[in-house]
Amino acid sequence: MNEIIQNVTNNIIKRSKETRKAYLLMIEESKQKGRSKKAMGCSNLAHTIAPMSESEKELLMDMEVPNIGIISAYNDMLSAHEPYKEYPDIIKTELLKNKATAQVAGGVPAMCDGVTQGKEGMELSLFSRDNIAMGTAIGLSHNAYDGAIYLGVCDKIVPGLLMGALSFGHLPAVFVPSGPMSSGISNSDKAKKREEFEKGKIDKNELLKVEAQSYHSCGTCTFFGTANSNQMLLEMMGLQLPNSSFVNTNTPLREKLTKKATNVLLDLIKKDGYSLSEIIDERSFVNAIVGLMATGGSTNHTIHLIAMAKVAGIKLTWDDFDAISKVTPLLCKMYPNGSLDVNHFRDAGGMGVVISELLKAGLVHNDVKTIMGIGLDAYCVEPKLIDDELVFEKDCKVSRNNEVISSIETPYSLEGGLKLLTGNIGRSIIKTSALKEEQLYVKAPAMVFSSQEELKDAFKEGKLYKDFIAVVKNQGPKANGMPELHGLLPIMGLIQNMGYKVAIVTDGRMSGASGKVPSAIHLVDESVSGGKINNIQDGDMICLDVKNGKLSLEIDAGELIQRININKNNENKNLTYGRFLFETIRENVSDAEDGATIFKDYKEDK
16 A cells, blocks of 8 residues: 555544544444334335335335435436436336335435536535535435435535435445436537637637537536546445446446446345445545546545545545645546547546556555445456346456556656645645646736636736736635636636736636636635735736645735735625525535535534
8 A cells, every 4th residue: 555645544534533433423323223114103104105106015015125215316407417317217127126116215406517607506506515415315314215326427416415325324325327428529629619709700609509519418528527527436435336437328338237236235235334334434535535636537526525524524634635646646638638538538448447557556445345345456347238238347457548548657647636735825726637837837917806707807808918817716615605717718728828828816616627727726715704815916926836836925924914905705796596595505614625515523422
């Protein structure tokens, strides 16, 4: 085992001792009270089985027959989740063959960041994660289930589902993906057309045609953003079938995998020691972070993983991410880190190759429990259909395409895809996997904006054609829900491609699809909490030095202290489109480094 990885793991275990103990005591209490029908009264059980078929009712009246709760994030406006419409019937039919039943215990919201990007709805996006966690708990609170299947893919949905699932950690759990859409127009061509639109070279109708060739069917978007990073993490944590994440939606293999996942959950119910709380521990989260760094995954997981771990009584810090990144080589190049997408990644061997390489280098814990048993060796496989039978072939250890998956011996970079930046204005995260060498050091005067709209206005007025670092404040969780600022990338990318040195500094987030422009994001403390970002003035020289992990405002320390902390906040004008309902969350949410969550640490006396 790599010494640094082991040390990080030991540090997490040590700092989480009390909160982890409190969590496990809570789960043990739930386990002792019993799960499913055996603990239910007759009236409770009658209500449970009322809407079911006669054959299902007969089965459910047998106290030994397992009943599975399905938590679904289905809707038909989010392309990745539209396929889930058919999943409950597939799952129920498969279970009935094995004398078991299932019920859709609850549905949770699933919003599309691609739809809300740059719009008011994006201010609800991050907060939807905690809402999903609570919705998951509400669905499972009927306590009529022996195990649970979770249907979700996209950005906040998987983190929220896992947080809710961990609160019912006494139940076995399996996550089931829907799979990506097939590849459309190349991501690089799409990016070029977006820049042409910003330049005024093409009109909106032409741009729409291009975008529709990229996002063209149901299934997950094919770039390696937060949604597909979610799927990678679930495999690294052993909660999803091996190498199953990127099998295309609505295919025979995809359906076979869904049926297999259903039967795996039945097997877990029959075993001792395979509830969710017994599978997930500190090592699981370390493996997830290693996977994030090795694949060049989404910056959003420097927030989500912290929030997910907190619900399991585990305390992660950005220092853990940074230490792991320094010893984890970058093995993958999917857009925005390269030109190819998740379908090319799958065809090159996918997660089976990545996990095999990480095991070979001693970078992941192989003594963990997964839904497949002990160890990640079971994940170094590739699912295939042979004579209409699902098999997991074990010849999946070497990349079939070195343009998308490399090896430990010849990585794309010696360090992982994310890095922690520190300095006199706070702590922030930067995605490095998509940056060129010349973008790793930017020293330029600041241009300060209180919103992304201000920056866009400055662009329209022709004020941005120069070297500068855009400081975009009032974008943290307490200010407006920490929206992604991906809509700034076409503008900033255009200016960068003209030869100017540019970067972004913000207390907000970027999309998992972002990364082409150096962006120090998630800056803490945020603006409305009195962060040092408020002390930055137009013309101040800022130095962003990725290799040395530094983000500094180059003014005298005494002057920085004396400066008035100026914050031109929007004074909670964000009320329309349902945003007024989330005011209480904005007031109580933690900062980005603490997971941007409303949930608190466990205490033993709770």
